[in-house]
Amino acid sequence: MADETRDAVGEFDxxxxxxxxxxTDRRVGTIRLLTPVTDTGETDPxxxxxxxxxxxxxxxxxxxxxxxxxxGDTLAxxxxxxxxxxxxxxxxxxxxxxxxxxxxxxxxxxxxxxAGTPGGFGGLEGI
Numbered sequence: 001m002a003d004e005t006r007d008a009v010g011e012f013d014x015x016x017x018x019x020x021x022x023x024t025d026r027r028v029g030t031i032r033l034l035t036p037v038t039d040t041g042e043t044d045p046x047x048x049x050x051x052x053x054x055x056x057x058x059x060x061x062x063x064x065x066x067x068x069x070x071x072g073d074t075l076a077x078x079x080x081x082x083x084x085x086x087x088x089x090x091x092x093x094x095x096x097x098x099x100x101x102x103x104x105x106x107x108x109x110x111x112x113x114x115a116g117t118p119g120g121f122g123g124l125e126g127i
Contacts, residue, residue, distance in 0.1 A: 015039070017036070017038070017039060018035060018036055018037060019034070019035045019041075019043075020033070020034055021033045021035070023075065028055060028083075029056075029082065030053070030054040030055070031051055031052070031053055031054075031075070032053075032054065033049060033051060033078075034050040034051075035049055036048070036049070049073065050069065051070040051075070051078035052067060052069055052070065053066075053068050053069075053082050053085055053086055054067050055086050057090055064093065066086065066089045068085050068086065068088070070082055070085045071085065
């Protein structure tokens with residue numbers, strides 16, 4: 001049982017560590033800056049900064065949270081690119097939701113042709 005729990009979590013990757021900082025405009029969303037660090041906590045200049053945007057859009061079903069990478073090398077570039085990256089995330093999410101809807105619709109079981117007609121109960125005529 002203990003081994004199953006340990007395997008479910010996985011191993012922590014100490015070679016892929018990032019320090020996280022958050023910036024928000026308190027209106028549209030949040031930009032998280034992920035700064036690569038070594039296992040001693042020092043900044044790792046050999047790996048690029050990563051900017052991740054967080055926002056939500058209102059849908060008929062309620063608020064939909066979005067998380068997306070933002071291109072840029074600086075916080076100023078990420079802030080400038082936030083809206084475009086958010087729009088791409090909205091479009092990708094809408095496409096994925098439509099794909100899921102189509103998959104769900106195609107998995108509906110359709111009764112056999114004769115099921116609604118007399119004698120169309122799969123050989124149960126006369127019962």
